[in-house]
Amino acid sequence: MVNSAASIDVNDEQRSFLEACKIALEDGSFKRAVFSSRAKGNDKFKASFDLILGEKRKFIRYSTNQSSVDETNELDAHTLKEKMSSPEISPFRAATLNTGSFDLHYAENRKMVPRLYKTKASMKDVAQTHNKQKNYALSEDRPFLKGLGVSTDGGKVHKKHYPKFRQIANFVEIIDRDIGAFVQSTDRPISILDLGCGKGYLTFATYDYVASRAKMQPKASGVDIKTNVIDLCNTLARKLNFDGLVFKNARIKPNKPEPVDILIALHACDTATDDALALGIRSDMEYFFCAPCCQAEIAQQTETSTKGFDLINAYPLMKRRQADIVTDTCRALLLTALGYEVKFLEFTPLEHTAKNLMLVGKKSDTVNRQKAYEEYLKLKSDYGFTKHSLEENLKDLLAEPTP
Ligand SMILES: C[S@@+](CC[C@H](N)C(=O)[O-])C[C@H]1O[C@@H](n2cnc3c(N)ncnc32)[C@H](O)[C@@H]1O
The missing domain is CATH 3.40.50.150 (Vaccinia Virus protein VP39)
Incomplete structure (x- = not known):
């Protein structure tokens, strides 16, 4: 199906995924979105958008791994919305959105049949107590971290x-x-x-x-x-x-x-x-x-x-x-x-x-x-x-x- 605004072919599930990203940005629950695609004859392209909570301001960090070296720059919310619908990112083959209340996944099987599904939020307010520079893709309160003694029973990493x-x-x-x-x-x-x-x-x-x-x-x-x-x-x-x-x-x-x-x-x-x-x-x-x-x-x-x-x-x-x-x-x-x-x-x-x-x-x-x-x-x-x-x-x- 065609997304007329951006003139890019995206299917209904991809469109719903992008919509969910926009809603999460607007209601402040956005944490992270990662997109990957495989352009014909090229390497897999991967792009991630991370919400960074700095001491004085918050911004979105946009990174790609087109080469093995990350290219990173900062985006405001408006530019971010445009970027997600740009030909560089869409149509994507797999994507995950992390919000404060759920994770949303877009995936395609080998026959390219798309699937959109939600799972429990895996990134709450990650790691900001000890490290303000980085949002990790791993939540501190995962049960295995507690079992290994890395996190407390309350789900915070031991200093x-x-x-x-x-x-x-x-x-x-x-x-x-x-x-x-x-x-x-x-x-x-x-x-x-x-x-x-x-x-x-x-x-x-x-x-x-x-x-x-x-x-x-x-x-x-x-x-x-x-x-x-x-x-x-x-x-x-x-x-x-x-x-x-x-x-x-x-x-x-x-x-x-x-x-x-x-x-x-x-x-x-x-x-x-x-x-x-x-x-x-x-x-x-x-x-x-x-x-x-x-x-x-x-x-x-x-x-x-x-x-x-x-x-x-x-x-x-x-x-x-x-x-x-x-x-x-x-x-x-x-x-x-x-x-x-x-x-x-x-x-x-x-x-x-x-x-x-x-x-x-x-x-x-x-x-x-x-x-x-x-x-x-x-x-x-x-x-x-x-x-x-x-x-x-x-x-x-x-x-x-x-x-
Ligand atoms: C430095 S530790 C790293 C442990 C773990 N991979 C990590 O990164 O946390 C190396 C481990 O390799 C195991 N190891 C070394 N040579 C091995 C071998 N030939 N067969 C099986 N285990 C071996 C050691 O017993 C040790 O637990």
């Missing part, structure tokens, strides 16, 4: 756990941006695997995120070698009635595939990251979110090597950091060679952890696999190492990458 909350909330924003449309449009239970899950902060957060948006309950597993955390996590999952979530005491093995949609591996030590990624590849993962940790493998092999950049090699600390960068660049190239579109993000403020680099990827038919593999081999030879665990784990699949 001392604010950095942890920020890390979890940032992670939820990242997955929302990258998998929001997939979660809303998928007609089967989505599978989630968190390898090296530790206390399960991100496993619970991802399960909670998917369960509250997907059409069917997800199936999720957290895996860790530590028995005590696994027992605690299983107890909490049962208490929260997260029926599709189990935690397993096991070592990450790259050769035991089960189908996986979303793979998470945050700070699994050294080459455990490569084992996790290799398992994900063999499980045909759709998306991965992976933060590497203590990349020692290449640093050890190149300790006495003079290859690389001589000036950097003169300083041991710089040489070590360079080896970290080479390790992760190789991961990105190998993942591309195996058919994934890969980007790097900084997922949490540096003051919280220096290990804030995240590799994010999704399956893609259009990446140049052959070129990425050749670039990997060149980097390996130029930099002078012989073994990278991700390559070792997946040699059979890398033998002849398809262009």
Whole structure:
């Protein structure tokens, strides 16, 4: 159906969604609206409108992720209404409006049949008591945050756990941006695997995120070698009635595939990251979110090597950091060679952890696999190492990458 004012084709559900955004702006209940679309032949476009309550004034922050870097500017309410109906945003494929009293979701299935539905408000007055600069997509009073001891029984984040909350909330924003449309449009239970899950902060957060948006309950597993955390996590999952979530005491093995949609591996030590990624590849993962940790493998092999950049090699600390960068660049190239579109993000403020680099990827038919593999081999030879665990784990699949 045609929206004559803006001359843009929008269907009835999209029109109702835009109308609800306008009403929420007018009655002051608007918190956030996120739109994503897939223009022909292009990357998914994502735009978000966030109400920011500053010390002196409130304004809407408009961000897009057309590149992996956010472009941000401020909009007044009038410009905002126009922007939402502009060809840049509409017609969209998926969208969520957060208001003070409900969330409204617009989703399309694979056959592009639209659906508009409401859920409970997930963003009340989020995080403004401790942090006035940012509205998080995660509400402080989610039951799993209370169960993990991050929030009080009254639903406020404990002051001392604010950095942890920020890390979890940032992670939820990242997955929302990258998998929001997939979660809303998928007609089967989505599978989630968190390898090296530790206390399960991100496993619970991802399960909670998917369960509250997907059409069917997800199936999720957290895996860790530590028995005590696994027992605690299983107890909490049962208490929260997260029926599709189990935690397993096991070592990450790259050769035991089960189908996986979303793979998470945050700070699994050294080459455990490569084992996790290799398992994900063999499980045909759709998306991965992976933060590497203590990349020692290449640093050890190149300790006495003079290859690389001589000036950097003169300083041991710089040489070590360079080896970290080479390790992760190789991961990105190998993942591309195996058919994934890969980007790097900084997922949490540096003051919280220096290990804030995240590799994010999704399956893609259009990446140049052959070129990425050749670039990997060149980097390996130029930099002078012989073994990278991700390559070792997946040699059979890398033998002849398809262009
Ligand atoms: C630094 S913690 C991170 C925990 C969690 N991913 C997070 O970000 O909150 C790393 C976790 O990985 C687990 N781990 C390391 N190597 C592993 C392996 N090979 N198999 C399973 N778990 C592993 C450790 O026991 C630890 O709980």
